[in-house]
Amino acid sequence: MSLQIGIGLAGLGTVGAGVYKHLAQNRALLVERLGLELVVRRVVARDLTKPRAGLAALPPASILTKDWRVLIDDPAVEIVVELLGGIDTPLALIRAAIAAGKTVVTGNKALLAEHGQEIFALASAQRVPVFFEASTAGGIPIIKSIREAFIANHIVSIHGIINGTSNYILSRMTAEPGLDFADALAAAQAAGYAEADPTLDINGWDAAHKAIILASLAYGFWVPADRVFVEGIEKISATDIHFAGELGYRIKLLAIIKAAATETGQAGGPIEVRVHPTLIPKTHVLASVSGVFNAVAVRGDVVGETLFYGRGAGQDPTSSAVLSDLAEAAFALRPANEQAPDAGADLRRRCYGFTPHGLYGACLPLEEIVSRYYLRLAVDDRPGVLAQVAGALGAHGIGISSVVQPETHDAAGRAQLVLMLDRATHRQVNAALAEIAALACVHPPGALLRVETFGS
Amino acid sequence: MSLQIGIGLAGLGTVGAGVYKHLAQNRALLVERLGLELVVRRVVARDLTKPRAGLAALPPASILTKDWRVLIDDPAVEIVVELLGGIDTPLALIRAAIAAGKTVVTGNKALLAEHGQEIFALASAQRVPVFFEASTAGGIPIIKSIREAFIANHIVSIHGIINGTSNYILSRMTAEPGLDFADALAAAQAAGYAEADPTLDINGWDAAHKAIILASLAYGFWVPADRVFVEGIEKISATDIHFAGELGYRIKLLAIIKAAATETGQAGGPIEVRVHPTLIPKTHVLASVSGVFNAVAVRGDVVGETLFYGRGAGQDPTSSAVLSDLAEAAFALRPANEQAPDAGADLRRRCYGFTPHGLYGACLPLEEIVSRYYLRLAVDDRPGVLAQVAGALGAHGIGISSVVQPETHDAAGRAQLVLMLDRATHRQVNAALAEIAALACVHPPGALLRVETFGS
Structure with missing residues (x-):
């Protein structure tokens, strides 16, 4: 009989139930590949009788509990899998698990984005590994790839479509000219791709949490949330989808992470982390990532351009990431005599997760x-309107690379003026916009969107 | 001062020189991330004075040698990096390194495809890890992803564009209608994307070696080369590129690896491994992988559809993969007391590489x-020609899904008849073809290509 590793599963929602299901369904494969067996010793759920999506039967009552402290107190639980959702309870659970020397696996992006620094400091001090592949981009192994595969690379940039709901909505609006945001959101909800409260998906913060995790891994420090520029897709209109298309672009909610200095092969210097609707050239591979799929393009100074694509959410893909972490966690569990401080201790720094x-x-x-x-x-x-607008832009040092003024007019008889602006700082553009908004010839609403040309 | 791990670098060709270069250039980053220093103790090269692409200066004469046995005999070499190319010398080197208990990193796809079974049996018996990320798809972490990220997945299928030279040639022929194979190959050679002797690239065997490695990882046994169906791109004509385009397809040299039974969630049963020019729908994401880029689509029973994209060859991308393996190898090197057999031994099986x-x-x-x-x-x-051809196909149980017979004729006044055939075995189609070739109304040459519709 093979060695058994005991798991405490906290959370039996969509992903938790998926992990439980696939541990059973693919048990033989896991035993063959791991040389050990992952055994669920305890399951924490808020409701002990509710049927669960994907599970023909609930876990046996003998292992079901409402109290997460049972996972901490049970010596047979060696790995704690946190899939509860929320912040306070998961944080308390993970603190307690680390203090008790138990390995942690979590998929909680909001928790890591807000408390990652504390969690990994605790993990490092207690020599406890914390795994979090499921926190970002579902089944795509982007955490592992950045941390391990590109370990010898200065990360030049990361461009990610990492919120499936937003991408579904924007894909629908692109496929159906004239469809406005509210209808596209309703379609996403009807299709099960947006939750009843879709706030964090559409306001950009779900993607921002993931961007913070990716940026922190890439650049070795925890990025504070207030240094991330975040804008959602709520104001994207059918009009802007249309003009973007005419100009050769698609609009995507993009997470952009960059260290400008690495483009010249130098490490260091400030980085930037932002999430916003972005015009990207139709010809770029990210432009063809449609529906609920996620994709992350990573440019390293050694490996060059790479891209990872897959399902970024959902029971099965996210379970795959949790199970991968469980396998790593099981490998990292060594007999007690190997856990003692020793000359190889510094070799294991990475194992603590960050x-x-x-x-x-x-x-x-x-x-x-x-x-x-x-x-x-x-x-x-x-006449004279373009001159006034161009004048305000020019006064703030902003060049115009092209202008489109279609013949059509809106209901109020006003013309649409679309300008593509050259590179400028947010400060410059905000100052120019304030000036433009004050012009008598300009009427709200308008739209300001960012354009990414991937280094060109 | 951080711990040092000694490397013996065998080979100072394109990739070897790249590894040497990036170990120096990105030294600070590697020390920060690894908590140790990778130090090149010895370098084996055939020519000790020849300038090397990418290297401003050769390694110091004190560490340069022509004799690979120096790596084995030097106790300061803990990791042997085999980047020699060829089969016999690399095999002798790796056998000796394993016997001496040194960790091995190699990028030698042909060696692993032919001798992987022996190498990993030796590695397992001697408890020596062997890493080989650089063997397949350059900087794309496909080995790590299949082995680690998808460890809980039955692999349903792998579809890979894993030979950059072939993909460059076919991309050129697609972009320039009428360009024939010989001219496209000459263009690839002029651009530095095909070697003077491009045999293994264009006859499919370079891709087949990589397919054998991917299939073996995915399915847990070493696939014999004589069970791989391999066809190159030498006979692809501008005519077929044209007709494929008309029918909505692109032609790609595709490696296809499948276990049919996993589609129904069952493990086991025979697998298939093949490399051939393949018509794939223009709308599939692999159709847009152009030039020398590689891409590998992996479908797992848990994770669903994924895709990995990047540069599949070249000094820098391949170096990135070698350096990733070196980092893993360094982590796996534990103080001697942890190397002794112990209760955790079976946990480390994966560390031996396969x-x-x-x-x-x-x-x-x-x-x-x-x-x-x-x-x-x-x-x-x-009249009657189509009936005869369809009759021969029908006699072998092969259905026709569509027929195109363009108005144009070739120089000899013959018509082109293009048929899309339903699913059939190689045996069926070969038997039908033999019968068709014997028809008086059919004249050589024709073309038979496979079509992949990705499960539909």
């Missing part, structure tokens, strides 16, 4: 972030 | 492989 280092450490102030822009304005249809 | 298991074990006989097909025939332009 290795802080001093090569980077600061985020660019949000106002200093440089981008290209798409600017759409509703203007009076008379 | 974990054989008994869930699969056989390849489908090549004649039993099922595919859809594209069949182009040069035929006399008269």
Whole structure:
């Protein structure tokens, strides 16, 4: 009989139930590949009788509990899998698990984005590994790839479509010209791709939590949430989808993480982390990532351009990531005599999940972030308007790379003026916009969107 | 000062020089992330004075040698990196390194495809890890992803564009209608994307070596080369590129690895491994992988559809993979007291690089492989021809899903007849083809290509 490793599963929601299901269904394969058996010793659930999606039968009553402290107190639980959702209870559970020397696996992106620094400091001090592949991009092994496969790379940039709900909505709006945001959101909800309360998905913060995790891994320090520029997709209109298409772009909710200095082969300097609707060239591979799929493009100074694609959410793909972490966690569990401090201790730093280092450490102030822009304005249809707008932009040092002024007018008889702006800081563009908004010939609402041309 | 791990680098060709270069350039980053230093103690090269691409200066003469046995005899070399190329010397080196208890990192796909079974049996017996991420798809972490990230998945299928030279040639032929194979190959050679002797790239065997490695990892046994169906791109004509495009397909040299039974959630049963020019729908994401880029689509029974994309060859991307393996190898090196047999020994099986298991074990006989097909025939332009061809196909149980007979004729006044055939075994199609070739109305040459519709 093979060695058994005991698991305490906290949470029997969509992902928790998926992990429980696949541990049973693929047990033989896991035993063959791991040389050990992962055995669920305890399951924490808020409701002990509710049927669970994907599970023909609930776990036996003898292992079901409402009290997460049971996982801590049971010596047969060697790995704690946190899939509860929320912040306070998961944080208490993970603190207690680390203090008790139990390995932790979590898929909680919000928790890591807010408390990652504390969690990994505790983990390192207690020599307890913490795994979190399921926190970002579902079944795509992006955590493992950045941390392990690209370990010898300075990360030049990461561009990710990492919120499936937003991507589904924008894909629908692109496929059905004229479809507005509210209808596309309703379609996403009807299709089961958006929750009843979709706030965090559409306001960009779900993607921002994941971007914080990716950025922190790439650059070796925990990025504070208030240094992340976040804008959601709520204001994207059918009009902007249309003009973007005319100009050769698609609009995607993109997470962008960059260390400008690495483009020249130098490490260090400030990094930037942002999430916003972004015009990207139709020809770029990310433009063809449709529906609920996720994709993350990583550029390293050694490996060059790479891209990872797959399902970013859902019971099965996310379970695959949790199970991968469970396998790693089981490998990391060594007999007690190997856990003692020894000459090889520093070799295992990475095993605690996150290795802080001093090569980077600061985020660019949000106002200093440089981008290209798409600017759409509703203007009076008379001579001199473009000159006034261009004048305000020019006064703030912003160049115009192209102008489109379609013949059509809106209901109020106003013309749409669409400008593609050259690279400028947020500060410059905000100042120019304030000036433009004050012009008598310009009427709300308009749209300012960022444009990413991937280094060109 | 951090712990040092000594490396013996065998080979100072394109990739070897890249590894040497990046170990120096990204030293600070590696020390920060690893908590140890990778130090090159010895370098083996055939020519000790020749300048090397990417290296401003050769390694110091004190560590340069022509004799690989120096790596084995030097106790300061803990990891042997085999980047020599060829078979006999690398095999002798790796055997000796394993016997001496040194960790091995290799990028030698041909060696692993031919001798993987022996190498990993030795490695397991001697408890020596062997790493080989650089053997397949350059900087794309496909080995790590299949072995670690998808450890809980039965692999349903793998579809890979894993030969950059072939993909460059086919991309050129697609982009430039009428360009024939010989001219596209010459263009690839001029651009540095094909070697003076491109045989293994264009006859499919470079991709087949990689397919053998991927299939063996996915299914837990070493696939014999004579159970792999391999066809190169030498006979692809501008005519077939054209007709494929008309029908909604692109032609790619695809490696296809499948275990048919896993589609129904069952493990086991025979697998199939094949490399051939393949018509794939233009809308599939693999169709947009152009030029020298590689991409591997992996479908797992838990994770669903995934795709990995990046540069599959070249000094830098391949170096990134070697350096990732070096980092893993360094982590796996524990103080001697942890290397002794102990209760945790079976936990480390995976660390030896390849974990054989008994869930699969056989390849489908090549004649039993099922595919859809594209069949182009040069035929006399008269009534009854299609009936004869369809009759021969029908006699072998092969259905026709569509027929195209363009108005144009070739120089000899013959018509082109293009048929898309339903699913049939190689045996069926070969038998039908023999019958068709014997028809008086059919004239050589024609073309038979396989069509992949990804499960539909």
